[in-house]
Amino acid sequence: MAQRTFSIVKPDAVRKGFTGAILAEIDKAGFQIVAIKKASISKQQAQGFYYVHKERPFFDDLTTFMSSGPLVLMVLEKDNAIADLRQLMGATNPANAEEGTIRKKFAGSIQENAIHGSDAEDTAAFEIAYWFAGYELI
Numbered sequence: 001m002a003q004r005t006f007s008i009v010k011p012d013a014v015r016k017g018f019t020g021a022i023l024a025e026i027d028k029a030g031f032q033i034v035a036i037k038k039a040s041i042s043k044q045q046a047q048g049f050y051y052v053h054k055e056r057p058f059f060d061d062l063t064t065f066m067s068s069g070p071l072v073l074m075v076l077e078k079d080n081a082i083a084d085l086r087q088l089m090g091a092t093n094p095a096n097a098e099e100g101t102i103r104k105k106f107a108g109s110i111q112e113n114a115i116h117g118s119d120a121e122d123t124a125a126f127e128i129a130y131w132f133a134g135y136e137l138i
């Protein structure tokens with residue numbers, strides 16, 4: 001059954017000019033782009049998005065990084081979208097990512113790891129609603 005997930009091309013990948021190549025991987029894997037927008041977000045917006053990580057030692061660096069330059073916010077749809085995108089992305093740490101995954105190809109470090117994808121249905125619902133209004137998702 002078609003499922004939606006939320007994804008970000010992170011500032012490191014946008015800065016390095018990898019946006020088009022990452023979108024091509026997503027397209028080739030059979031995802032429909034329901035909504036997409038390029039934005040520069042504030043540190044406060046990044047803190048709200050990643051609030052589940054607020055007690056983690058990397059929270060401050062992560063939210064500084066995510067607000068350091070333009071990124072691309074997307075809602076993607078396909079059967080099994082959440083798990084399939086996680087597989088296409090590869091492990092959080094690119095050093096552990098499988099050959100052929102987006103993070104293996106484009107990520108520089110565990111923090112500057114090129115792409116985000118929701119990890120479950122409830123987080124996908126929160127993340128989509130955090131960045132997109134209902135009228136943008138028709």
Ligand code: CMP
Binds near residue numbers: 116
């Ligand atoms: P993401 O999938 O967006 O979810 C949380 C993010 O926190 C993760 O990708 C990384 O960018 C970052 N992250 C996770 N673990 C670490 C870590 N150990 N050190 C630094 N950043 C991390």
